[in-house]
Amino acid sequence: MPISTETQHDGLSILSRFSEVRRFTEYLMEPLEIEDYVVQASPDASPMKWHLAHTTWFFERFVLTPFSPAYRPYDPRFDHLFNSYYETVGKPFPRSARGWLSRPTVKEIWGYRQYVEEHVEKLLLDNSTPLHSVWPALEIGIHHEQQHQELMLTDLKYNFYVNPLEPVYRECASRQARPNTNNSFEWETFDGGLVEIGHDGQGFAFDNEGPRHKLWLEPYRLASRPVTNGEFLAFMEDGGYHEVSYWLSDGWTTVRREGWRAPLYWEQIDGEWYYFTLSGMRAVDEREPVTHISFYEADAYARWAEKRLPTEAEWENAFASCKIKGNFAETRYYHPCADETGGVESVYGDVWEWTASPYVPYPGNTPLEGALGEYNAKFMANQMVLRGGSCVTPASHIRPTYRNFFQPDKRWQFSGLRLAEGC
Amino acid sequence: MPISTETQHDGLSILSRFSEVRRFTEYLMEPLEIEDYVVQASPDASPMKWHLAHTTWFFERFVLTPFSPAYRPYDPRFDHLFNSYYETVGKPFPRSARGWLSRPTVKEIWGYRQYVEEHVEKLLLDNSTPLHSVWPALEIGIHHEQQHQELMLTDLKYNFYVNPLEPVYRECASRQARPNTNNSFEWETFDGGLVEIGHDGQGFAFDNEGPRHKLWLEPYRLASRPVTNGEFLAFMEDGGYHEVSYWLSDGWTTVRREGWRAPLYWEQIDGEWYYFTLSGMRAVDEREPVTHISFYEADAYARWAEKRLPTEAEWENAFASCKIKGNFAETRYYHPCADETGGVESVYGDVWEWTASPYVPYPGNTPLEGALGEYNAKFMANQMVLRGGSCVTPASHIRPTYRNFFQPDKRWQFSGLRLAEGC
């Protein structure tokens, strides 16, 4: 599948989009101390300075190097240090050792960012290279940086969480639900039949979102909102973490090995449940969507509730036409909200929703040519698809066809679930 | 999905089927020394005596205990020792420690088998319990024992393989292809469209095979035979195990960690390739289907060949009406054969074929009630489906709808691949 690109671009408008995304990265880093950029508390939670450098390396490697013949790398050694996993363009520095590097300093990395930005700007404005050849990789780079904006917040949350000092990223008021909110949910029915999902090639999409293709769906129902903390607490209080029959075999092994008895970041203090947020420790709000659960926990909850998870096709078929609005990174809560309204009108944002679908290629899918083909395709094993974006996803990054994916035991993302059932 | 059962059974015909399967287990064990029953060279490769006892425990636990009120267990401690993974009916003895148990002796286990068989016989013939209530669990038990017949041979092969003395299970001549065999293959084309797959409930099937359901297939082609050793050697010689771009990320990690450079059981001696078989070491026959490869290797081969693996729906849609004949356990080669004919007329047997499909429930699927629901359902994560049966599968055990499943890094099964492509 050739990647879809928007037509009719001029250098200035591209540059403006590029700048906007780069500035948002800077905004996200504003509250940090230099030390906060360095640490990596798990192989999954990369250091902030690595994210800053890697997103910049992406433009250097895939835009400047191929399209700007006179470009001279800022530091040739960065090509090794800040390559994440592109094996076909070099030897990536080991992921789990990213937190061992005190150098380059944060200041140097900001310098690297500026240097590369200036060269991208020059490339876009000097007319020596046709924009239509630069744009595909540049556009991916912009979306790539947005992906990492989300990862920066999820990784920072984890890196702060392991610290007994419980650092606060930003003091954000949580959005209060109206006191008399009716917190129940509706079942929405969908007819199914021979439907189509997947990206049709109009506008940007990652290579794993297409091609648009037919599939058959039996009639089904979806809950009008994700499962809440209150509902998940009922599962916990009913012994959900201790009853083997709710769990997939691999899930049960994980529960016992890790000693899970609540979502990640939850802590029980004097009988009350609290969780760590990017604004510090807070009492659990029962009306918010539950988050920081693994696929295994989402699946076990659904089995306990005598329902199931939706497939990604059911999800997309139901919500493709919904407006993309909701609680995203730009809302600046950095935490799911207790929603007043619910309903399929607000399916995007708040929490990524685990689906029942393993992450595999769509029929007829072809990855991008060259190293960028490694972006998505090589992870198509042992991962599950999540849909809808979260409270730390940039709003302009999400699409109805967007396929996020993680291993079924991961919990550090803002991941939740929505119930489904057959008709 | 209620499990399908055959109608109109009388006790004698059931008993005859039961006996036939039990006798075949005994036949398979005939060549063994007592010591051969004891060892377990990996967590996957259970001891033979464990298989003998576990398949017997299955009848005790799911047939005699519920349906024969007067039945007194042979030894109550066996319920712990020989439970494989049924967490809801007790605490299974740890899988990786099965090879630590010298007792009960092989002789005692044969006694256990006889004791349970006599009680099953009594239950079937004394008319105190209606056969239609006994039959569903008994039928599963019979198919369960057939599954373990296959596992006994695959596990024995592994347990012999680690031994530098290279023990021979049975001296079997390999089936010779006719010298002038044309070893090329054809592409068979299938129209796809709105098709149905899955078991329709007529006759026996495992609970994961149904319900029969609609799905949409784009037109596709399948190779008329599995990939051969000769073809796989070409991949190896082309550097397939050393070129990252052919591999899924998890596959590449596995290749490097395990040092894979050939299928399991292959060894290079003075530049020539040999493999260990149940009849000892042999020179690799290039015309045979390649086997003992993981999903990762199957997938990498397909990418190298610029093709792909079929989905399980494509496979079943193509071959559902083929006659089930081929090289099975009863053929007594215990090794894939260099086939003279090929073609879709002989798709069953020889090697299990990895598909591109993760093992997930079919739409509308419901596992069996109670502990037998653990049989298949709880493994629906991180595994891939294989189709078609192998040279150590009992012929009467396989069906067009049969879904075998293993983790993508497993190689000790007789697993191979067939190429597919879109039209």
Next chain:
Amino acid sequence: MPISTETQHDGLSILSRFSEVRRFTEYLMEPLEIEDYVVQASPDASPMKWHLAHTTWFFERFVLTPFSPAYRPYDPRFDHLFNSYYETVGKPFPRSARGWLSRPTVKEIWGYRQYVEEHVEKLLLDNSTPLHSVWPALEIGIHHEQQHQELMLTDLKYNFYVNPLEPVYRECASRQARPNTNNSFEWETFDGGLVEIGHDGQGFAFDNEGPRHKLWLEPYRLASRPVTNGEFLAFMEDGGYHEVSYWLSDGWTTVRREGWRAPLYWEQIDGEWYYFTLSGMRAVDEREPVTHISFYEADAYARWAEKRLPTEAEWENAFASCKIKGNFAETRYYHPCADETGGVESVYGDVWEWTASPYVPYPGNTPLEGALGEYNAKFMANQMVLRGGSCVTPASHIRPTYRNFFQPDKRWQFSGLRLAEGC
């Protein structure tokens, strides 16, 4: 240090000694089922059939191969399979995989033993090789087989222990203490000063026991008997396993990682303590020496008791002149005894006593030449010395200068402790 050898040997008397030891091995194996020879429940607990073959290999490798030019190995592949750790004479088969080998069968291994014995016999009687050149290696081989007699019993105990069926090796009555036994102990005082320890070269000793050398000891006291189960229970009941201040740092790490709260083989049932013995489960006898404790536990107990462990020099200086009598393998209890008398008259047997001394070479020590130098010398790191022999040591195997050694976390040997203090 040249190994000491007895002078004036004739072939017949040597053969008689050789036969006597070989027959005792056979006696020890008598109660076993074939399956009992095969299993290995931990890397430490080798299969019985491996012990039988390895002790035979030792004679083949170090006696027949060098001294019997016409000797043809029973099976050349055994040189790899049954080499324990002699890296300079080949590549030993991995220790932790000894339990993966079903072949050679037990019967074949008995055949191997007989074959090698006949050739040793021929070598001793046919006068073609001078006995004084054969004898040093043969004598080591005899003592080596005695070492393995002890290991066979300790390993068998462990391999039986992991089996929920609790197999019994031999039904042995425990020796009853006289009812009115006074179970207290005395402190024996030793002057120390400039003393000598180590083997003087008269008669057989391992190469690690010499040379005899001077050292200075401050005056000290030793308990007249080892610590008993009753005393160790007091430590346990006083929270000994939960109080960090009694433990070496590595010991505390081990206690927490392994979850230790009692010696190996102990189990609490309805508030009472039992232990697994070679005669099955028994209630703990408080008057017996405590056994199956690690160095860490011995050391922690001594610190709790406000005493210390003796050094090996203190031990040998105190007990070198004591008669070697006590509860050994020949007593056929295979378990420490509740002793009626105590006192330094019975310091040998019952339990190996952990000392405070790391296992290092004596001043001026030289290992044997060649591969036999690997016998003891290469283990002189990270191990502690034990003294005195145990209830499964052959009586004729022990000497006052005998240095046994194990890693400080090992518990599967019959290891206990004796208290010491300064004056």
Next chain:
Amino acid sequence: MPISTETQHDGLSILSRFSEVRRFTEYLMEPLEIEDYVVQASPDASPMKWHLAHTTWFFERFVLTPFSPAYRPYDPRFDHLFNSYYETVGKPFPRSARGWLSRPTVKEIWGYRQYVEEHVEKLLLDNSTPLHSVWPALEIGIHHEQQHQELMLTDLKYNFYVNPLEPVYRECASRQARPNTNNSFEWETFDGGLVEIGHDGQGFAFDNEGPRHKLWLEPYRLASRPVTNGEFLAFMEDGGYHEVSYWLSDGWTTVRREGWRAPLYWEQIDGEWYYFTLSGMRAVDEREPVTHISFYEADAYARWAEKRLPTEAEWENAFASCKIKGNFAETRYYHPCADETGGVESVYGDVWEWTASPYVPYPGNTPLEGALGEYNAKFMANQMVLRGGSCVTPASHIRPTYRNFFQPDKRWQFSGLRLAEGC
């Protein structure tokens, strides 16, 4: 052994000593970027900011808390964060996670240091507490901080080493040997006999250095200088890392597992050997003492050279009366020097010398009372003694009786060896 303390102290002179040591810590940190304080590239190599805080915590915990009743901790949570391993005064934060903590910031830790210093100053000068009661713990704290000065440099070296950018700590010229230096060494002979070693209680010593005690030494010889890089290269070129017979069993296992083929920090580039130093990569200087080798490598080298390592008693008996001068941290080379003179006149500094002695208590030794007893005593298992101090040891920190100790596989300290032999 009661810890020895210097008599006749007044508050001002104590304060001056305290300040001097604290200032040297600051000097050592001067070249660092903030990021350099944060990282921890192995569990052994703690972050610089952790060292700064921990050495301060030591004074807070063992001086201010017990002796300054009005003292209010800077931040009570630091008692958990900066406790290294004192289990009896709280729960230490896990060692391997020290590099996960971005907070407190470096600036806050400098604030913590100042706060505690001011309170120590006040305590020393305000006469409310008798100095003789404060001094013992304060004196240990001063020596403790010196120990960490050495660790800061060794840990920083490791943390810089893993970084492909090869950061330079300080550009230090290496001391050049005079061109015509005779680099051979002499054998110094010592009579031995009944000698005494250990600290006699006059002046400061750690609790593991006493009591002074008698022991017997056979006559022996020591090399007049440590083994050089040139000599060690000869061992390497003779296949030392590949020949099993030179190695202890645990050492050989380590060599193969870790793939060692040279000392830590060595790298071969185009056939030439280089090593990473605190001043960057440099060509190996053959005349310098070899360093960054494990005990296993030191022991293997000695065996290859047909010599042995000295015991710590031999070392101390030989060098107790030598003047303490040489290449220490104050010399500011931070690297061993190619020495012009050699001889027993300069045995201190340059490299810690592995001895043949396991780290065990001296006869009659008693650890300090209370938590400070954990300082040294609980590590007396599985470690080997090193003597003499290194090029990063503060000169005033070393003593003839000083016993350093590390596990035999550790290489990140400046550790080398000196040969010994019997007479």
